[in-house]
Amino acid sequence: MPENNEQLGIVISGSLNKGVEVRLDSAASVEDMAVGRYVTIEGEKRRFFGMITDISLGVIDQKLTLTPPDISDPFMAEVLAGTSVYATLHVLPMLTIGGGVTELIEGPQPVKTVASHFSRVNLASQRDVELVFGGEDERKFYIGTPLDMETRICLDLPELVKRSNGIFGKSGTGKTFLTRILLIGMLQKSAAVNLIFDMHSEYGWAGTSEGGRAVKALKQLFPEQVAVFTLDEENSRRRKVSTDFVVKIGYDEIEAEDMVLLRQTLNLTEPAIEAVYQLSRRFRRDWLLSTLQLKDSEETRELLKELSIHESTFQNLQRGLATIRRLPFIESHASTNAVEAILDHLDRGSNVVLEFGRYRDITAYILVANMLTRRIYAKYQERMERAMGEDIAPPHPLVITIEEAHRFLNPGIASQTIFGTIAREMRKYNVTLLVIDQRPSGIDDEVMSQLGTKISCLLDNERDIDSVLSGVSGKSELKSVLARLESRQQALIFGHAVPMPVVVRTREYGSADSYKDFLPAGAAEIRKQAEKDIEELWQ
Amino acid sequence: MAELTSRVGEIIEASTTDFVAQCYQLYQSPPLGSLVKTTDESVALYGIVYHATTASLEPGRRPIARGRDEASEAEIYRSSPQLLKLLRTEFSALVVGYREKEKLYRYLPAKPARIHGFVHLCPADEVREFSQSLSFLNILLNTHLPVAAEELVAASLRQMSQLCADPHVFLVAAGKELAILLSGDFNRLKAILGRLRQ
Numbered sequence A: 001m002p003e004n005n006e007q008l009g010i011v012i013s014g015s016l017n018k019g020v021e022v023r024l025d026s027a028a029s030v031e032d033m034a035v036g037r038y039v040t041i042e043g044e045k046r047r048f049f050g051m052i053t054d055i056s057l058g059v060i061d062q063k064l065t066l067t068p069p070d071i072s073d074p075f076m077a078e079v080l081a082g083t084s085v086y087a088t089l090h091v092l093p094m095l096t097i098g099g100g101v102t103e104l105i106e107g108p109q110p111v112k113t114v115a116s117h118f119s120r121v122n123l124a125s126q127r128d129v130e131l132v133f134g135g136e137d138e139r140k141f142y143i144g145t146p147l148d149m150e151t152r153i154c155l156d157l158p159e160l161v162k163r164s165n166g167i168f169g170k171s172g173t174g175k176t177f178l179t180r181i182l183l184i185g186m187l188q189k190s191a192a193v194n195l196i197f198d199m200h201s202e203y204g205w206a207g208t209s210e211g212g213r214a215v216k217a218l219k220q221l222f223p224e225q226v227a228v229f230t231l232d233e234e235n236s237r238r239r240k241v242s243t244d245f246v247v248k249i250g251y252d253e254i255e256a257e258d259m260v261l262l263r264q265t266l267n268l269t270e271p272a273i274e275a276v277y278q279l280s281r282r283f284r285r286d287w288l289l290s291t292l293q294l295k296d297s298e299e300t301r302e303l304l305k306e307l308s309i310h311e312s313t314f315q316n317l318q319r320g321l322a323t324i325r326r327l328p329f330i331e332s333h334a335s336t337n338a339v340e341a342i343l344d345h346l347d348r349g350s351n352v353v354l355e356f357g358r359y360r361d362i363t364a365y366i367l368v369a370n371m372l373t374r375r376i377y378a379k380y381q382e383r384m385e386r387a388m389g390e391d392i393a394p395p396h397p398l399v400i401t402i403e404e405a406h407r408f409l410n411p412g413i414a415s416q417t418i419f420g421t422i423a424r425e426m427r428k429y430n431v432t433l434l435v436i437d438q439r440p441s442g443i444d445d446e447v448m449s450q451l452g453t454k455i456s457c458l459l460d461n462e463r464d465i466d467s468v469l470s471g472v473s474g475k476s477e478l479k480s481v482l483a484r485l486e487s488r489q490q491a492l493i494f495g496h497a498v499p500m501p502v503v504v505r506t507r508e509y510g511s512a513d514s515y516k517d518f519l520p521a522g523a524a525e526i527r528k529q530a531e532k533d534i535e536e537l538w539q
Numbered sequence B: 001m002a003e004l005t006s007r008v009g010e011i012i013e014a015s016t017t018d019f020v021a022q023c024y025q026l027y028q029s030p031p032l033g034s035l036v037k038t039t040d041e042s043v044a045l046y047g048i049v050y051h052a053t054t055a056s057l058e059p060g061r062r063p064i065a066r067g068r069d070e071a072s073e074a075e076i077y078r079s080s081p082q083l084l085k086l087l088r089t090e091f092s093a094l095v096v097g098y099r100e101k102e103k104l105y106r107y108l109p110a111k112p113a114r115i116h117g118f119v120h121l122c123p124a125d126e127v128r129e130f131s132q133s134l135s136f137l138n139i140l141l142n143t144h145l146p147v148a149a150e151e152l153v154a155a156s157l158r159q160m161s162q163l164c165a166d167p168h169v170f171l172v173a174a175g176k177e178l179a180i181l182l183s184g185d186f187n188r189l190k191a192i193l194g195r196l197r198q
């Protein structure tokens, strides 16, 4: 493996847009190179920092490819390497990291030119990488290490949460682990509070890792700062989760707008959604229960005629509503107010994880996430407007985490739903999203382009890769990096929170040792527990 | 005396690019590809031996076969001792550099060698010094000679490598230099590399 600051080769051609070609020295083996590695280019006046995005082989004389030399002769092979046959690296310069006055004062700057011909290219040293992604501090959170290096890549979290962000990757690549790590970071460094719609119950209390080993989740590590809400009390109790609130939803709380998002999952027709609005105007708050209770009678037919709802539309609607009725956390009238309870916690700076327990059904997830978000967002909007008018403190910035994001943000509905609105409005009302998805191509393009920072684990579907990288400069280069990530615990991060795209090996999560690193120095109790866990591992 | 024993001939023909020397003894020409030098007062010229001939002293008269009734080749010379006087061995060297005021240059000198200049085989130290840079290869490859340049280059490099601390390292470096010089002609490169292998 090459050592830091090792000489790789020299710049032989290139352009600012497409990156530069670097001819590899004969001493450096092409097989030691890897896309995603960092290099520095020592220009005459400045130093450039870039990433290897492709590696290719060349021959000086085409005859060599027609009558290949006998490289079983080691002498021949040694002589030809680096002379008649050679390797080139394609390097995308991203930043200048020294030389100019601006770099001295403001740190690394985006590149505006390329290095001159034959500039030396070295593997970036630990120091160079630190200069760019620089050390942990009260804003910056350590998320992982670059390939083959111990340096810590850090994200500026207050900057990150200013916009909506996305975490992508195919199934089993480490999205959930990454999200957990990021949530811990936000909890410590971003001054934002989180509301997490936890479809698989893996963020609040214990989650599982490969092989079924339990890993700790937020509330176990930060009991003071995290509240676990549950939709499935029995399930939470069985898992020995200490919950703070049991969420019930009343029929009377479900509004016509909440049904729009469910159109696809409930297989409702367009006229059926129209009918929902008609019925809710007629029956007001009780529309859902009243509709379900309509019998097959003359009276009903009269009513439908009056509202000009077609018979088949009505049946389609009733089938859909029956699915909702079967959700066990729905009651005719909820005695508690989940929205108030969540806001209450958020106001106290506490983070809320809502676990779904056994109700992993997508209908339940969409219904609840949408309903609660709409109401919470409305409150935020109201309060932000008041705060601006009356010069009082605005509510804490809020980050809402949703999984299976394409269900909420696909092109068919993104413009109509609350999540589309939040993604587009950036943080006008102090609310942003953290969307997690394994099928990013299912998400509306406009929403994707609004995401500030994207973190993507391995994707192998061409359309998914395209959608994640759309609008990024150096797209085709990043594409080859993205498609070659390892199948887990590696991610490409790009966007606002990092000065340039970066591939990281995600920080280790789940070992007793790892918990200790996440905890602030003060958390003595939990540190002790973590130490005890380590002890137990040895017994 | 080293001076005498290393002396291999005397110049009988000279031009800017090469010189021809006659050997003092029949058949005693320096090996193909070896580094020789000739010195006049201030300048020493270096040459690489590229060709050697043994022929009749008189251009018009060819030797005739004489061994029909002799048992061995040696017998022929024993029964006609005058033969040694009728034949002569010559060798040609390509000028590849010179030394003036202690400094070594690996390109052509201002003036050719002088007739009757003595030609010496270079000692090991000097060969090592000369072969530190391989820029002379360019001259060998680009001069039209009666022998194939591939043969000459290979012979010369093989000899130089024998005098190096690590012959393999030397040959690989030389091979790389050749690969660059012959970048458009892989077949020639292959021919030389094939002759370099130990």
Ligand SMILES: Nc1ncnc2c1ncn2[C@@H]1O[C@H](COP(=O)(O)OP(=O)(O)OP(=O)(O)O)[C@@H](O)[C@H]1O
Binding pocket: A169, A170, A171, A172, A173, A174, A175, A176, A177, A178, A208, A209, A210, A438, A488, A489, A506, A507, A508, A509, A510
């Ligand atoms: N940072 C990490 N530290 C330790 N293990 C990890 C890490 N990232 C991923 N893993 C391993 O990879 C496995 C899969 O990760 P994870 O459950 O986060 O994938 P996912 O992308 O959320 O999958 P799915 O789409 O199925 O939900 C984990 O169970 C764990 O064993």
Ligand SMILES: [Mg+2]
Binding pocket: A175, A176, A177
């Ligand atoms: Mg997951």
